[in-house]
Amino acid sequence: MNELIAQSIRRSVWHGWGDPSARRPLSDQGWEELVRQVGADRTVVNPPVPIEEVQLQPSRLDSPVLAALADVVGPDHVHADRPWRVEHAGGKSYPDLHRLRTGDGSQAPDAVVVPGSAAQVAEVLRLCAEHRVAVVPFGGGTSVVGGVGAGAEVSGPDGVSARGRHRAVITLDLRRLTRVVAVDPTSRLATLEAGLRGPEIEQALHPHGLTLGHYPQSHQEATFGGYVATRSAGQASTGYGRVDEIVLGARVVTPRGELVLGGRAPASAAGPRLLDLVVGSEGTLGVITEATVRVAPLPTVKRHAAWFFPTFDAATEALRTLVHSVGHGGMPDVCRLSDEDETRVNLTLAGAAGRRLLRYAALRGTAAPSLLVLVWEGTDGGEVRHRRAVAGRILSRCGGRRLPGEVARAWERTRFSGPYLRDELMDHRVLAETLETATTWDNLRSLHAAVTTAIRSALEVEGRRAIVMCHVSHVYAAGASLYYTFISTEAADPLAQWRSVKTAACDAIVGAGGTITHHHAVGTDHRAYLAAEIGPLGVGLLQAVKDQLDPAGILNPGKLIPDPPGSAPDSAPDRVRDRVRDAARAEA
Numbered sequence: 001m002n003e004l005i006a007q008s009i010r011r012s013v014w015h016g017w018g019d020p021s022a023r024r025p026l027s028d029q030g031w032e033e034l035v036r037q038v039g040a041d042r043t044v045v046n047p048p049v050p051i052e053e054v055q056l057q058p059s060r061l062d063s064p065v066l067a068a069l070a071d072v073v074g075p076d077h078v079h080a081d082r083p084w085r086v087e088h089a090g091g092k093s094y095p096d097l098h099r100l101r102t103g104d105g106s107q108a109p110d111a112v113v114v115p116g117s118a119a120q121v122a123e124v125l126r127l128c129a130e131h132r133v134a135v136v137p138f139g140g141g142t143s144v145v146g147g148v149g150a151g152a153e154v155s156g157p158d159g160v161s162a163r164g165r166h167r168a169v170i171t172l173d174l175r176r177l178t179r180v181v182a183v184d185p186t187s188r189l190a191t192l193e194a195g196l197r198g199p200e201i202e203q204a205l206h207p208h209g210l211t212l213g214h215y216p217q218s219h220q221e222a223t224f225g226g227y228v229a230t231r232s233a234g235q236a237s238t239g240y241g242r243v244d245e246i247v248l249g250a251r252v253v254t255p256r257g258e259l260v261l262g263g264r265a266p267a268s269a270a271g272p273r274l275l276d277l278v279v280g281s282e283g284t285l286g287v288i289t290e291a292t293v294r295v296a297p298l299p300t301v302k303r304h305a306a307w308f309f310p311t312f313d314a315a316t317e318a319l320r321t322l323v324h325s326v327g328h329g330g331m332p333d334v335c336r337l338s339d340e341d342e343t344r345v346n347l348t349l350a351g352a353a354g355r356r357l358l359r360y361a362a363l364r365g366t367a368a369p370s371l372l373v374l375v376w377e378g379t380d381g382g383e384v385r386h387r388r389a390v391a392g393r394i395l396s397r398c399g400g401r402r403l404p405g406e407v408a409r410a411w412e413r414t415r416f417s418g419p420y421l422r423d424e425l426m427d428h429r430v431l432a433e434t435l436e437t438a439t440t441w442d443n444l445r446s447l448h449a450a451v452t453t454a455i456r457s458a459l460e461v462e463g464r465r466a467i468v469m470c471h472v473s474h475v476y477a478a479g480a481s482l483y484y485t486f487i488s489t490e491a492a493d494p495l496a497q498w499r500s501v502k503t504a505a506c507d508a509i510v511g512a513g514g515t516i517t518h519h520h521a522v523g524t525d526h527r528a529y530l531a532a533e534i535g536p537l538g539v540g541l542l543q544a545v546k547d548q549l550d551p552a553g554i555l556n557p558g559k560l561i562p563d564p565p566g567s568a569p570d571s572a573p574d575r576v577r578d579r580v581r582d583a584a585r586a587e588a
């Protein structure tokens with residue numbers, strides 16, 4: 001039952017996702033749909049350039065610094081060669097992959113350093129601060145918000161990039177920090193080093209009858225430290241909790257010394273919870289070397305259910321009723337509600353069985369249904385059955401129509417395979433990207449409409465057509481998240497096309513009162529919008545913490561924290577800048 005979540009895969013290829021041999025090509029039927037809906041052309045083939053053709057600047061790290069780094073971590077763990085630099089030249093967002101596939105290695109670091117202990121991390125940071133070398137912490141490299149690039153050579157109104165302020169940039173790859181420091185079944189806690197990837201965490205916990213219960217779609221590649229650094233949420237986080245809800249403590253190496261935060265008690269009133277400053281700090285304040293998290297009993301019982309609703313609005317209302325009736329603890333562990341467009345696309349691509357379901361809905365008078373997939377996990381069959389039965393009664397009262405549980409099992413079997421599909425689409429000049437937000441129940445429908453319209457309008461220019469679809473991925477007592485996928489044919493300048501859609505979507509999110517990110521984090525892509533969410537005073541506070549912990553500003557420059565007013569890169573739309581200015585005036 002738990003095989004898939006404990007199954008390791010090889011590290012991703014530099015130009016795409018995971019192990020290419022595990023790719024399952026899109027079916028002929030799927031291609032027909034893409035041709036019909038967005039005008040994709042399967043005969044257009046656009047593979048990535050060979051790695052030798054990726055353009056790299058000569059490494060700027062001079063020999064004495066390289067030698068000093070090698071003294072700290074060992075010569076086998078400092079890499080300035082092409083494959084290592086290219087593999088660390090970005091994360092897995094569409095722009096990161098597009099750049100690399102077309103031979104643009106401008107985001108590559110000057111070298112990759114792979115420390116083997118927290119003490120080595122500390123020494124590397126000391127050396128880098130002394131020599132003005134920037135450091136990009138790197139876990140699984142699955143960032144989809146520009147979180148792990150080394151920074152382009154020149155950007156910003158003063159013509160000096162974050163990179164340009166430093167003599168060089170290294171990536172600090174944490175793959176060797178893989179110790180299971182402690183597992184405490186009595187308190188149901190585990191302390192793990194940062195470099196463990198999702199399946200390795202499960203492999204370590206399963207013999208103790210425990211699980212982390214944290215399975216982002218990137219689970220097979222992402223690391224424990226990356227989860228904590230980005231405040232991630234997994235597919236089952238409605239039940240098990242987001243990472244920020246389960247983390248109890250962390251050790252963080254900063255250029256000013258080590259922070260040891262929390263971990264000694266289940267709760268505390270010893271001042272503000274400083275741990276929250278590093279959870280979501282995206283490598284800008286320190287390097288998380290280990291963390292302590294709540295773990296859960298490994299489930300032995302699992303139940304699946306799927307429901308159709310006549311509309312997305314009716315279905316979101318049903319979910320709100322469900323969470324308010326049963327409380328957060330009574331919710332299904334996985335709760336995934338597709339809007340009408342996503343339901344139609346997913347069921348059409350699922351082949352004959354999916355299309356039968358659409359016909360079944362139509363016969364019942366639902367031309368454009370909304371599909372809800374639910375999974376309950378636990379160790380007590382009676383308790384799991386009870387939660388499912390209660391939910392069933394409520395969803396039925398709210399107008400839902402029950403479908404075979406196999407629909408949810410089919411989702412679960414392919415839960416980690418979606419990212420491979422994007423690689424195939426990019427091979428045929430099809431743009432495919434995701435973004436996400438969250439809001440309160442009272443605002444969910446208008447946010448959904450505003451962002452859908454914004455993405456569609458930005459994509460559907462020059463006669464281009466688009467698929468814009470969305471699902472609720474996480475449910476809370478106060479609201480829910482919205483996760484968008486959009487697909488269209490690439491324009492002549494795909495990066496400009498991506499930027500225009502991203503800007504339109506972020507503008508709509510901010511304008512309609514959503515959070516700029518529910519779980520993907522801020523990175524570079526959302527940085528210009530952070531001030532609209534936390535205000536200039538909030539940005540100043542973050543910067544003050546950074547100045548305290550990282551006075552030389554070497555840690556992940558250009559990520560998370562916006563530039564000071566007046567020097568912000570010109571990427572935030574006017575409406576957002578106006579809001580920031582208004583907030584600053586109000587604070588003054």
Ligand SMILES: Cc1cc2nc3c(=O)[nH]c(=O)nc-3n(C[C@H](O)[C@H](O)[C@H](O)COP(=O)(O)OP(=O)(O)OC[C@H]3O[C@@H](n4cnc5c(N)ncnc54)[C@H](O)[C@@H]3O)c2cc1C
Binds near residue numbers: 140215226519
């Ligand atoms: C296909 C796909 C699916 C995804 N699905 C989800 C999802 O379901 N839920 C979700 O939340 N996210 C998802 N993501 C985003 C991403 O996987 C998460 O943000 C993840 O937590 C990043 O982990 P990582 O180890 O890959 O971190 P990286 O990408 O290596 O780094 C992310 C950020 O954290 C910093 N960082 C990494 N490790 C450390 C450390 N030890 N100390 C300090 N800073 C560090 C980096 O500098 C960077 O700023 C997905 C991404 C992809 C490509």
